[in-house]
Amino acid sequence: MTIEVDYRFPAGVDAQKQAKIIAVGQTAGTWNARFTDREATLKSHLGEVISVENDEVTGQSIATIRFPEKNVENDISSLVTMIFGKYSMAGAAKVVAVRLPKEYGLQPQFGITGIREKLGVFDRPLIMAIFKPALGLSAQDHGGIFKEVAFAGLDIIKDDEILGDLDVAPTLERLKACRPIIDAVKQKTGRTVLYAVNVTGSADKLLDKARLLVREGANALLVNVLSYGFSVLQALAADAEINVPIFTHPAFAGAMCAAPNYGMAYSVVLGTLMAYGGADAVLYPAHYGSLPFDKLEEARIRDILRDRNVFPVPSAGIHPGIVPKAVSDYGQDVILNAGTGIMDHPDGPASGVKAFFAALERFNKGESFDLENLPDGVLRKAVEKWGNGN
Amino acid sequence: MTIEVDYRFPAGVDAQKQAKIIAVGQTAGTWNARFTDREATLKSHLGEVISVENDEVTGQSIATIRFPEKNVENDISSLVTMIFGKYSMAGAAKVVAVRLPKEYGLQPQFGITGIREKLGVFDRPLIMAIFKPALGLSAQDHGGIFKEVAFAGLDIIKDDEILGDLDVAPTLERLKACRPIIDAVKQKTGRTVLYAVNVTGSADKLLDKARLLVREGANALLVNVLSYGFSVLQALAADAEINVPIFTHPAFAGAMCAAPNYGMAYSVVLGTLMAYGGADAVLYPAHYGSLPFDKLEEARIRDILRDRNVFPVPSAGIHPGIVPKAVSDYGQDVILNAGTGIMDHPDGPASGVKAFFAALERFNKGESFDLENLPDGVLRKAVEKWGNGN
Numbered sequence: 106m107t108i109e110v111d112y113r114f115p116a117g118v119d120a121q122k123q124a125k126i127i128a129v130g131q132t133a134g135t136w137n138a139r140f141t142d143r144e145a146t147l148k149s150h151l152g153e154v155i156s157v158e159n160d161e162v163t164g165q166s167i168a169t170i171r172f173p174e175k176n177v178e179n180d181i182s183s184l185v186t187m188i189f190g191k192y193s194m195a196g197a198a199k200v201v202a203v204r205l206p207k208e209y210g211l212q213p214q215f216g217i218t219g220i221r222e223k224l225g226v227f228d229r230p231l232i233m234a235i236f237k238p239a240l241g242l243s244a245q246d247h248g249g250i251f252k253e254v255a256f257a258g259l260d261i262i263k264d265d266e267i268l269g270d271l272d273v274a275p276t277l278e279r280l281k282a283c284r285p286i287i288d289a290v291k292q293k294t295g296r297t298v299l300y301a302v303n304v305t306g307s308a309d310k311l312l313d314k315a316r317l318l319v320r321e322g323a324n325a326l327l328v329n330v331l332s333y334g335f336s337v338l339q340a341l342a343a344d345a346e347i348n349v350p351i352f353t354h355p356a357f358a359g360a361m362c363a364a365p366n367y368g369m370a371y372s373v374v375l376g377t378l379m380a381y382g383g384a385d386a387v388l389y390p391a392h393y394g395s396l397p398f399d400k401l402e403e404a405r406i407r408d409i410l411r412d413r414n415v416f417p418v419p420s421a422g423i424h425p426g427i428v429p430k431a432v433s434d435y436g437q438d439v440i441l442n443a444g445t446g447i448m449d450h451p452d453g454p455a456s457g458v459k460a461f462f463a464a465l466e467r468f469n470k471g472e473s474f475d476l477e478n479l480p481d482g483v484l485r486k487a488v489e490k491w492g493n494g495n
Numbered sequence: 496m497t498i499e500v501d502y503r504f505p506a507g508v509d510a511q512k513q514a515k516i517i518a519v520g521q522t523a524g525t526w527n528a529r530f531t532d533r534e535a536t537l538k539s540h541l542g543e544v545i546s547v548e549n550d551e552v553t554g555q556s557i558a559t560i561r562f563p564e565k566n567v568e569n570d571i572s573s574l575v576t577m578i579f580g581k582y583s584m585a586g587a588a589k590v591v592a593v594r595l596p597k598e599y600g601l602q603p604q605f606g607i608t609g610i611r612e613k614l615g616v617f618d619r620p621l622i623m624a625i626f627k628p629a630l631g632l633s634a635q636d637h638g639g640i641f642k643e644v645a646f647a648g649l650d651i652i653k654d655d656e657i658l659g660d661l662d663v664a665p666t667l668e669r670l671k672a673c674r675p676i677i678d679a680v681k682q683k684t685g686r687t688v689l690y691a692v693n694v695t696g697s698a699d700k701l702l703d704k705a706r707l708l709v710r711e712g713a714n715a716l717l718v719n720v721l722s723y724g725f726s727v728l729q730a731l732a733a734d735a736e737i738n739v740p741i742f743t744h745p746a747f748a749g750a751m752c753a754a755p756n757y758g759m760a761y762s763v764v765l766g767t768l769m770a771y772g773g774a775d776a777v778l779y780p781a782h783y784g785s786l787p788f789d790k791l792e793e794a795r796i797r798d799i800l801r802d803r804n805v806f807p808v809p810s811a812g813i814h815p816g817i818v819p820k821a822v823s824d825y826g827q828d829v830i831l832n833a834g835t836g837i838m839d840h841p842d843g844p845a846s847g848v849k850a851f852f853a854a855l856e857r858f859n860k861g862e863s864f865d866l867e868n869l870p871d872g873v874l875r876k877a878v879e880k881w882g883n884g885n
Contacts, residue, residue, distance in 0.1 A: 131657065134629040137839060140636075146663065147631035175662065176630060182722040183659045183695055186746045190656055190719065191811070193749030194786045200750075239524040240566060241537035246530075266580055267521065269573045272565065273536065305573055307729040308698040329580065332572040334724015339697035356576045359583030360590075361747075364754030396584045421581070449527060 108172040108209070109155065110188045111202040115366045116164025118197060120157050124168035128152035131192050132176055150176055167201065180210060181335035181382040189369065200369040203377045210381035211342050215350040216414035217438055220385060223324070223350070224260055224297050229437055231260040232461045233418065234454070235444035239265035244274045248282030250454055254447065255290045255298045257455035258462055261440065263327045264303035266354040276302060276314065277321060284322040301325035301352040308337050316346045325350045331357040331374070335382050342383025350385035352418070358389070371402050376409030386416035386440060393430055393494055395422025404434070411438060418442045424491035425457075425484055428464035429474055451486045460487040498562040498599070499545065500578045501592040505756045506554025508587060510547050514558035518542035521582055522566055540566055557591065570600060571725035571772040579759065590759040593767045600771035601732050605740040606804035607828055610775060613714070613740070614650055614687050619827055621650040622851045623808065624844070625834035629655035634664045638672030640844055644837065645680045645688045647845035648852055651830065653717045654693035656744040666692060666704065667711065674712040691715040691742040698727050706736045715740045721747040721764070725772050732773025740775035742808070748779070761792050766799030776806035776830060783820055783884055785812030794824070801828060808832045815847075815874055816883035818854035819864055841876045850877040 112127065114120045129135060133150040140147060155169040170188075177183040189200050213219070221227050234254050236247055251262060262283075270276040283300050290298050302323045304315045311333065315326055330338045330353045341347050355375050361368040362375075375389040387410055390396040392403045407417045417439055419431065424446030431441055447457030463484040467474065474493040479485040502517065504510045519525060523540040530537060545559040560578075567573040579590050603609070611617050624644050626637055641652060652673075660666040673690050680688050692713045694705045701723065705716055720728045720743045731737050745765050751758040752765075765779040777800055780786040782793045797807045807829055809821065814836030821831055837847030853874035857864070864883040869875040 132629070133631045134627055134655070134657075135835070135839075136628040136631075139843070140628065140632070143628075143632060143636065146633075147628055150631040150663070176657070178659045178661070178695060180697060182697075182719070182724075186656055186659075186719050186722045189750055190722065190744075190746030191786075193747050194745065194753060194780055194788070194811075195749065196787055197753075237524055238526040238530065238537055239522070241523045241526075241540040242530070242533060243536075246533065265524070266576055267524075267566070269568045269576075271568070273540070305568060306726065307570060307572075307733060308724065308726040309702055309730040309734070311726060312699055329572070329576050332576045332580065332724075333726040334572075334698065334722075336696065336698040336701060336723040337726055340699040343697060344699070354580075355584065356580030357583050357751075359585065360579055360758040361750040363584060363587075364757035367754035367757070368750040390584055396581075397586055398584070421584075445525070449525075453529070 108174055108177070108184070109204040110170050110172065110200060112168045112170065113199045113201045114166045114168070115197050118166065120159065120166030120168050123198065124154040124157050124170060126195070127192055128154050128170050131187055131190065132172065149173065174206065180339055181378050185335065185378070197366040199366055200373055202370070203373050205377065205381055211339060211383035213383065213385045213413065213415050214342060214348070215385040217411070217416045218414060220350050220416055223299065226260060229465055230432060230435065231440040232458060233261040233263065233440050233442040234259055234447040234458065235263055235265055235442065236268070237265065237444050237448040239267045240271070240273070242274060244278035244282040247274060247279045248286065250448070251283045251300065252286050253453065253455045254458050255286050257458035259298060259458045261299040261301065261325065263301035263352060265444070266303060266327065266329050266356045268303055269305040270314070276304070277318065280318055280321055280323055287322070287324065299325040299350065301327040303327045305333070308334065311337060312340055312344065315341055316344070319347055319349055323349060325352060327352045327354055329354045329356045330379065330382070331355070331361070335378065338382045338384065351383065352386045353379050353384040353388065355389050372405035372409060376406040380410050380413040380415045384415055386418050388418040388420045388442060390421045391419035391423060391431070393427055394420065407435065416440050422446070425460040425464040425487040426474060426491050426493035428461065429468050430494045432468055446491060450483065451490060452483060456483040457487070459483045498564055498567070498574070499594040500560050500562065500590060502558045502560065503589045503591045504556045504558070505587050508556065510549065510556030510558050513588065514544040514547050514560060516585070517582055518544050518560050521577055521580065522562065539563065564596065570729055571768050575725065575768070587756040589756055590763055592760070593763050595767065595771055601729060601773035603773065603775045603803065603805050604732060604738070605775045607801070607806045608804060610740050610806055613689065616650060619855055620822060620825065621830040622848060623651040623653065623830050623832040624649055624837040624848065625653055625655055625832065626658070627655065627834050627838040629657045630661070630663070632664060634668035634672040637664060637669045638676065640838070641673040641690065642676050643843065643845045644848050645676050647848035649688060649848045651689040651691065651715065653691035653742060655834070656693060656717065656719050656746045658693055659695040660704070666694070667708065670708055670711055670713055677712070677714065689715040689740065691717040693717045698724070701727060702730055702734065705731055706734070709737055709739055713739060715742060717742045717744055719744045719746045720769065720772070721745070721751070725768065728772045728774065741773065742776045743769050743774040743778065745779050762795035762799060766796040770800050770803040770805045774805055776808050778808040778810045778832060780811045781809035781813060781821070783817055784810065797825065806830050812836070814881035815850040815854040815877040816864060816881050818851065819858050820884045822858055836881060840873065841880060842873060846873040847877070849873045
């Protein structure tokens with residue numbers, strides 16, 4: 106099996122020449138007569154230019170390079186080094202697709218099916234919240250908020266990605282404030298609520314902390330993969346003690362994906378690399394949210410993730426009024442993740458959660474989300490505040 | 496103490512507005528009346544817009560934001576999440592400077608002074624080579640090359656960043672092939688030669704492997720920090736068992752630094768973040784090398800690194816003929832790192848090393864590097880092949 110990568114070059118770049126530079130320079134490199142006896146082996150490590158196609162309208166070119174799988178360690182970090190390590194510094198070029206053998210890297214330990222089994226919810230989108238304000242609440246405050254939303258029917262909550270292991274609300278204390286509520290909800294309603302705890306620190310301490318959190322009852326984890334490293338995601342995902350779903354956050358993704366002609370496409374980093382890196386659920390911006398995001402790129406991420414049973418979690422600016430759009434785009438296998446869209450509901454976070462479920466119900470009945478048709482209640486108040494996505 | 500970050504916005508962006516979004520959105524976020532009792536704490540976590548300056552010629556603006564140090568964990572990963580996590584996805588903006596308190600993060604364990612002490616070389620630039628071809632040689636081949644260059648007077652050698660722990664030349668076997676030569680050089684000449692072994696794998700295995708390599712005699716390590724994660728660099732640098740200098744490679748830096756209006760400046764990623772992340776020596780492209788690199792940005796990296804006693808290692812396209820330029824730019828505290836510029840010398844790698852020393856000697860005497868003045872010998876052959884940088 107081989108690895109195929111599409112590189113896009115802007116108009117004016119000699120893509121044929123660049124493709125050869127990549128195929129050689131990112132693999133064995135060149136050699137001279139001193140290595141004639143190693144020639145066959147050296148050649149077997151070279152990349153190969155499969156095609157170079159020029160778009161006559163835009164002037165852009167796409168070069169496809171095939172890399173030998175034996176050049177890398179079946180992980181994301183060595184893959185990234187090979188396909189775009191030194192070459193990322195060579196000029197304008199963007200990695201727009203990476204195709205990997207199915208058995209490459211890691212499969213999600215839980216993914217869509219595993220998370221649904223944990224929750225016992227099989228037939229609707231999952232509703233997820235983010236603790237807000239992001240930073241500055243105490244662990245007890247987190248417990249208080251969690252109680253409101255968990256009993257209101259929420260499926261999953263996560264820390265804000267900004268909130269590390271800080272004095273104001275240490276990670277283990279946040280868990281300890283929330284874990285009894287997970288148990289109480291289970292006991293009273295039979296429902297499971299996941300709390301994806303943000304796990305941080307230097308790689309060794311982060312792994313130790315993740316194991317400790319799981320021992321202390323964490324039933325999900327959140328990782329800022331692009332700030333901490335794909336090698337950390339892999340270690341977490343492959344660790345026998347860390348047997349809970351891993352939610353990955355896209356923090357810092359824009360630094361490597363947002364530029365038109367540099368870096369990697371969002372669908373590569375938040376789609377392919379996360380899906381083969383061991384994530385169970387991947388957060389990324391929704392195109393109708395508060396961050397600028399391309400609809401087509403969002404659809405690519407969705408499809409790449411689902412192809413590997415990874416849960417897509419469109420995020421940022423999500424509120425009850427966008428449910429019709431989101432469900433039209435995603436169907437049932439999606440996690441709708443809202444921060445202020447739940448926490449800042451005029452009647453409080455519990456009403457924010459209920460407004461999402463009211464929205465799902467209304468959408469399923471085919472009823473309008475226009476204000477003039479919405480009856481009084483939590484959904485109407487949400488739409489009054491945040492609109493209906495139109 | 497506080498953290499200050501400069502964000503640059505292209506013409507047409509309302510920098511004042513964006514600065515406020517960053518100061519709030521990347522810290523506590525907003526809150527409503529429910530949290531009045533937490534108001535003082537929440538406020539204390541907010542960022543603060545220090546200044547917004549517009550360049551009338553270019554139309555660009557630079558906003559400076561001050562962040563509370565208590566929002567982060569005294570490391571690079573949480574810092575990156577805070578200053579450019581979600582906001583990296585918000586539109587065109589580039590982080591062009593990060594100013595940290597001196598005690599932030601890690602100091603280099605060895606740095607310039609420690610590496611010089613290990614080598615016993617205090618008064619000249621250090622000469623470093625890269626094993627080439629990058630990938631496809633056996634461990635024995637590595638040993639053979641190492642013997643040639645080590646006895647020729649080389650100070651440091653490193654694996655190519657592409658070369659992970661692969662079947663063709665497993666990491667530990669490479670070390671075992673080279674370590675006896677380190678000992679032989681020491682015994683015969685009294686000199687120390689460092690071999691920076693590329694350490695790879697998932698975070699847990701990478702750390703274990705680094706410890707094993709050090710136990711087996713590795714006297715330096717190479718890390719692709721941007722592929723593996725800053726949290727991994729920190730773990731390596733802080734590990735008591737890993738008491739050898741850490742060389743960091745810039746692989747993948749272009750993905751987050753090369754775009755004019757997105758990501759972070761090279762001087763932030765390869766300067767500030769490496770220097771405060773625990774690196775002892777940092778590789779980055781030289782502006783007169785084979786990669787496009789800005790002279791001013793290179794000078795910034797050099798100064799940021801040296802300010803923290805971290806060794807600057809300008810790389811990529813380095814050969815003996817650029818010694819006059821490099822020493823004029825850097826003086827003595829620099830590691831000149833050459834791949835093919837040593838390995839592909841017409842008379843072989845040993846002559847490549849000798850050509851560098853001949854170049855240093857000639858430069859110190861103030862003699863010309865023009866071909867018509869160069870006497871026969873290894874330096875002349877190098878300049879014939881690669882030029883003299885003019």
